[in-house]
Amino acid sequence: MKLATLKKKGHPDGHLVVVSTDASHCVDASAVAPSLIDALQRWDEVRPALEQLAQVVNNAADRERLGSLPFEPDQCAAPLPRAVQWLDGSAFLNHSHLMERAFNVPPVANLDTIPLMYQGASDDFLGPHDEVPLPDVADQIDFEGEFGVVLADTPMGVSAEEALDYVRLVVLLNDWSLRAFGPREAKSGFGFLQAKPSTAFAPIALTPDELGPDWREGRVHLKLHTWRDGHWFGHPHAGAMHFSFAELIAHAARTRRLKAGTILGSGTVSNADPKVGSACIAERRMVEAVASGSPSTPFLHFGERVRMEARGEQSDQSPFGVIEQTVVQYRRSQH
Amino acid sequence: MKLATLKKKGHPDGHLVVVSTDASHCVDASAVAPSLIDALQRWDEVRPALEQLAQVVNNAADRERLGSLPFEPDQCAAPLPRAVQWLDGSAFLNHSHLMERAFNVPPVANLDTIPLMYQGASDDFLGPHDEVPLPDVADQIDFEGEFGVVLADTPMGVSAEEALDYVRLVVLLNDWSLRAFGPREAKSGFGFLQAKPSTAFAPIALTPDELGPDWREGRVHLKLHTWRDGHWFGHPHAGAMHFSFAELIAHAARTRRLKAGTILGSGTVSNADPKVGSACIAERRMVEAVASGSPSTPFLHFGERVRMEARGEQSDQSPFGVIEQTVVQYRRSQH
Numbered sequence: 001m002k003l004a005t006l007k008k009k010g011h012p013d014g015h016l017v018v019v020s021t022d023a024s025h026c027v028d029a030s031a032v033a034p035s036l037i038d039a040l041q042r043w044d045e046v047r048p049a050l051e052q053l054a055q056v057v058n059n060a061a062d063r064e065r066l067g068s069l070p071f072e073p074d075q076c077a078a079p080l081p082r083a084v085q086w087l088d089g090s091a092f093l094n095h096s097h098l099m100e101r102a103f104n105v106p107p108v109a110n111l112d113t114i115p116l117m118y119q120g121a122s123d124d125f126l127g128p129h130d131e132v133p134l135p136d137v138a139d140q141i142d143f144e145g146e147f148g149v150v151l152a153d154t155p156m157g158v159s160a161e162e163a164l165d166y167v168r169l170v171v172l173l174n175d176w177s178l179r180a181f182g183p184r185e186a187k188s189g190f191g192f193l194q195a196k197p198s199t200a201f202a203p204i205a206l207t208p209d210e211l212g213p214d215w216r217e218g219r220v221h222l223k224l225h226t227w228r229d230g231h232w233f234g235h236p237h238a239g240a241m242h243f244s245f246a247e248l249i250a251h252a253a254r255t256r257r258l259k260a261g262t263i264l265g266s267g268t269v270s271n272a273d274p275k276v277g278s279a280c281i282a283e284r285r286m287v288e289a290v291a292s293g294s295p296s297t298p299f300l301h302f303g304e305r306v307r308m309e310a311r312g313e314q315s316d317q318s319p320f321g322v323i324e325q326t327v328v329q330y331r332r333s334q335h
Numbered sequence: 336m337k338l339a340t341l342k343k344k345g346h347p348d349g350h351l352v353v354v355s356t357d358a359s360h361c362v363d364a365s366a367v368a369p370s371l372i373d374a375l376q377r378w379d380e381v382r383p384a385l386e387q388l389a390q391v392v393n394n395a396a397d398r399e400r401l402g403s404l405p406f407e408p409d410q411c412a413a414p415l416p417r418a419v420q421w422l423d424g425s426a427f428l429n430h431s432h433l434m435e436r437a438f439n440v441p442p443v444a445n446l447d448t449i450p451l452m453y454q455g456a457s458d459d460f461l462g463p464h465d466e467v468p469l470p471d472v473a474d475q476i477d478f479e480g481e482f483g484v485v486l487a488d489t490p491m492g493v494s495a496e497e498a499l500d501y502v503r504l505v506v507l508l509n510d511w512s513l514r515a516f517g518p519r520e521a522k523s524g525f526g527f528l529q530a531k532p533s534t535a536f537a538p539i540a541l542t543p544d545e546l547g548p549d550w551r552e553g554r555v556h557l558k559l560h561t562w563r564d565g566h567w568f569g570h571p572h573a574g575a576m577h578f579s580f581a582e583l584i585a586h587a588a589r590t591r592r593l594k595a596g597t598i599l600g601s602g603t604v605s606n607a608d609p610k611v612g613s614a615c616i617a618e619r620r621m622v623e624a625v626a627s628g629s630p631s632t633p634f635l636h637f638g639e640r641v642r643m644e645a646r647g648e649q650s651d652q653s654p655f656g657v658i659e660q661t662v663v664q665y666r667r668s669q670h
Binding site: 255 | 425451457458491597
């Protein structure tokens with residue numbers, strides 16, 4: 001099942017729709033649940049009705065008879081425009097190692113046995129085609145492409161073995177980052193804050209079954225393609241995740257329960273092979289620094305576009321849809 | 336105006352009530368706004384109606400005529416049982432200095448000019464009399480008493496001079512902490528996660544005017560009293576905040592807007608004078624270690640009770656009500 005949230009003025013949680021498998025059409029789901037957060041709270045109760053709507057939207061005759069809309073990603077908010085929790089792991093060790101060097105911080109002990117994870121801001125997620133207003137290019141504007149899972153109510157102390165039972169949806173996201181703040185905030189001990197402006201999401205949230213065999217072992221086995229201003233930037237494969245989502249969930253729930261609607265991210269998708277490129281600029285700059293002594297790829301300027309999309313090995317399908325955004329100078333009167 | 340949230344089964348945001356100034360009675364506010372988060376989103380629209388309810392609940396005759404309930408804090412959830420964002424500063428430098436020593440981490444640069452602030456979990460706040468289920472006393476269970484503000488939609492780049500215009504409510508909270516995770520998580524660069532289980536709140540959220548002169552210069556000028564199992568633990572004065580809430584808000588909004596319902600904490604209330612005691616165990620242990628070479632006060636055991644309450648210099652009023660909770664062994668079947 002594919003779900004999305006349309007923007008709705010005066011409704012910060014937006015308006016839930018069920019999207020066809022080919023992402024051509026959608027049907028209003030508000031009679032079942034007005035918003036995705038409401039659906040997640042009552043998932044077992046609402047899931048059958050949402051699945052019926054999925055059957056309708058996937059059948060041209062039913063769609064005609066019962067009513068549907070063309071699916072327009074530029075009308076979409078993030079699947080959860082705001083959430084109660086956004087946790088972000090760093091499950092690709094290649095990324096962790098490169099960022100340690102980029103930030104010039106000491107190596108973290110037990111990096112391969114204890115996941116790194118920070119608590120992110122969940123009050124203001126950007127839609128897939130929203131502008132990204134930021135105050136200053138001197139803050140070193142970067143993108144970070146990654147996958148995430150959306151959880152049901154998850155008990156404290158859940159084991160990795162049972163953790164995947166609590167995964168309700170899979171999402172694709174761009175964890176926008178401001179690298180100039182990274183080193184100081186990492187060294188402060190308090191973690192990232194000014195370094196992490198609002199995160200953006202692809203329009204479609206999928207139930208794991210929708211990914212078929214590309215969802216296995218608690219990992220999304222798809223390539224994450226990124227383009228910067230129309231130029232290829234990378235297509236690392238997310239199957240390389242060192243810690244699975246199961247292990248990340250168990251880590252997050254070690255000392256507390258996690259409430260429905262919690263989003264948990266994989267961290268930047270990253271492969272050791274430099275030929276596949278990167279899902280963030282900081283990584284490429286560090287690869288350049290190692291190869292030639294200094295980085296040559298600049299961080300983003302205002303006006304640049306970043307596009308992200310997940311695709312399988314053979315398939316030309318795009319299960320989550322596309323994130324494509326332009327970074328702009330923040331102006332208080334406009335944003 | 337005093338607001339509180341009663342627990343309501345199947346409604347994770349609870350049920351909004353307006354509480355009398357003496358905290359003896361409350362009136363149902365659900366016809367105005369079903370929940371506090373809804374009221375915060377539409378504050379300018381709903382505030383006049385909520386103020387009318389405050390007049391009703393503060394007048395015995397009106398109360399009789401129009402209906403009210405006795406105000407029962409043990410029926411309360413946190414004012415926001417879940418929120419879109421929980422940010423916690425460390426605005427009392429005495430606390431920051433002691434915790435650097437407690438965690439044995441290097442001093443942070445510019446501690447007195449750039450606020451320390453971490454992003455906390457906002458999905459699961461505890462009510463003032465809820466049990467605190469935690470997995471293991473070996474995690475070094477500690478409390479942290481502090482004040483917080485609840486914000487309206489706040490623009491990116493807001494200055495400290497204008498930031499207080501966005502404060503809607505003031506709250507009192509216990510930021511439960513597990514000290515065993517602190518040093519590793521601080522050194523990881525990713526900040527606190529397992530070290531921060533669910534945070535608890537006093538029952539009453541106040542509009543700043545309700546505090547009169549005790550709310551000034553972006554600070555709460557009240558003592559925060561803490562008792563551990565009935566024994567006095569401390570009463571540091573929160574006027575000693577080095578960074579004001581205005582400065583904390585400006586710091587948090589440097590690179591992004593903050594959405595309505597964001598809660599921003601002061602960090603543990605702390606005074607340099609050891610005679611006033613502490614609002615957390617870790618501080619007292621560090622004071623003991625400095626004085627005698629090793630700490631003598633243990634962290635909490637299961638079954639211990641922690642009580643917190645804010646009081647003014649002369650007054651015996653308790654504007655936020657009391658947080659009084661017992662720490663218990665987490666059992667999956669019960670919690």
